[in-house]
Amino acid sequence: MKPLDGLAWTNRFAALGPDFFTELPAQGLPDPHWVATSPACAELLGWPADWASRPEALAVFSGNGAWPGMQPLASVYSGHQFGVWAGQLGDGRALWLGEADTPSGPQEMQLKGAGRTPYSRRGDGRAVLRSSIREFLCSEAMAALGVPTTRALCITGSRLPVIRETVETAAVVTRVAPSLIRFGHFEHFAHHGQLQALRRLADFFIAHHAPECAEAPEPVVALLRKVALQTADLVAHWQAIGFCHGVMNTDNMSMLGLTLDYGPFGFMDAFDPGHVCNHSDDRGRYAYARQPAVAFWNLHALAQALLPLLPVGDDQEVQDSTDRLLEAVEAFRDRFAAQMLARLRAKLGLAGEDAGDQALADDLLRLMAASRADFTITFRRLSRALAEPEPLRDLFIDREALDAWLARWRPRTAPDAQARMLAVNPAVVLRNHLAEGAIRAAQQDDFTEIERLLKVLGRPFDEPENPGDAALPPDWAHSLEVSCSS
Structure with a gap:
């Protein structure tokens, strides 16, 4: 099929060899149609505005064709799911198309919902229209918010029936990212004792995605520290916008610190630190307030996977290697705390830094929780509260307590706080x-x-033309539930 003019593919991941993936074609959607495309993602790729109007594009992104240079494959990985080792997983309904050269550097492209692979287990390898729309919209929304994330180029759909809780229709969403390598890729090879493959993967990732780590005395330790810091930045950004991932399994954690695998995610409405957005998470492992601790736990799992790459001879060498990796993971704690406080200071419009800023932010969050004040609307109205405090006060049950907090907050605000x-x-x-x-x-x-x-x-900080887009959720929204089913 004729590719976009000048489109070239590098496919570095495919060069790792057959231990890492299975090559196979997609199982295309019958009689496909376009559902949506993202102009912003296409711009990232450097593609022309009319790329989707080319007849071959619909075939490629519905799994019915491939451009020259694409090398479809499904990668293998393992991981911990809900804190329990789940064994071999892999791309059970995703197919890697290749790595396109773009003005932003090489970008991997992946079809989600393109049929069964050797890693589908009991699944059908399909994605439904419902979940594909959610992933598409949230990927692009997060990018506009400045949150590190995989991107979504497009959705294609079909009348093909897919059975979940009910009969739904199939869709394919195209993911885009510099790398889709997960913690679980490293866990897989470590768990199965494939040391050469594990080392090859680490060397590959460092060479292409963390070259500065190659100059460190221990590149693997430097890599783990880099991942820990990026993950801390990511989770702090999640917490600052009230975002709940919903299923922070190690196989859903990006080695680049990107938001990966949009399943049962949710932005909080009423603020509740214990909010669980995933209906399948009956123990609340991935509640909003637990996300930082879960990320820290997942980094320990990654450290365990990387341990065989360090010198391990006698007991003392094992302990020394373990200690160095644990020290790299510990970098998460200070980085997360610093990033979270910095984001809270920005959200509160504070001038400079003061020792009491953490307490000031925490006290507001406690008041919000007590009143179940809407997370997004509270901070948006606070942005104008120096001039218009009443709309903010309307969100709180204990207005006197809020007024007392506002009296502490006003003297700390910057001149251009609003x-x-x-x-x-x-x-x-x-x-x-x-x-x-x-x-x-x-x-x-x-x-x-x-x-x-x-x-x-795509313009989340602008007031929308439709006020309902920024309003409190309607009553019927409280009955909505999302789960791992997609």
Whole structure:
């Protein structure tokens, strides 16, 4: 099939060899159609605005064809799911197309929902329209918010029936990222004692995605520290916008510190530190307040996987190697605390730094939790509270307590606090009910709401033309549930 003009593929991951993947073609969607495309993601790739109008594009991104240079494959990995070793996993419904050369550097592309692979286990290898819309919109919304994330180029759909809790229709979403390597890739080879493959993977990742680590006395330790710091930055950003991932298994953790695998995610409405967005998470392992601790736990799992790459002879050498890796993981703690406080200072519009800033932020969060104040709207109204405090006060049950807090906060604000706060406290996030509206319309073959929402979410710090996009969720939204089923 004729590729986009000048499109070249490097496919460095494929050079790792057959231990890392299985090559196979996609199982294309029958009679596919476009559901949505992302102009912003296409721009990242350096693709022309009319790329999707080319007849071969629909075939490629519905799994019915491939451009020259693409090398479809499904990678193998393992991981811990809900804290329990799950054994071999892998790309059970995702297919890596290749690595396109772009103005932003090489970008891997992957079809999610392109059929069964050797790693599908009991699954059908398909994704449904509902979950594909959620991943597409949230990937691009997170990018607009400045959160490190995989991107989403497009969704294609089909009438092909897919059975979940009910009969739904199939779709394919195209992911884009500099690398889709996960913690679980390293865990897989470590668990199976494939030391040469483990070393090859570490060398590959360092060479292509962390070259500065190659100059360190112990490159593997430097790599782990880099991943720990990137993960701390990522989770701090999640916490600062009220985002819950929902399923932070080690196989869903990116080695680049990207938000990866949009399944049962959710942006909080009413603030609740114990909020669990995943209906399948009956023990609350991945509750909002636990996300930093889970990320720290996952980094320990990665450290365990990397341990065989360090000198391990007698007991003392084993202990020394373990200690060096644990020290690298510990970097997460200080980095997360510093990044979280910095983001809270920005959200509060504070001038400079003061020893009491953490307590000031914590006290506001406690008041929000006590009143179940809406997370996004509280910070957005706080951004204007120096001039207009009443809209903010309307969100709180104990207004006297809020007034006392405001009296402590005002003297700490910067002269340009309002402008600074409006630039970091979004007006619009992808709430479940907004996504649900787009999904319900799409299930009736109306894709215009996806396109409209994509534009609104692409400018999250601007007041939307439709006030409902930034309003409190309607009553029916409280009954929405998301789970691992997709």
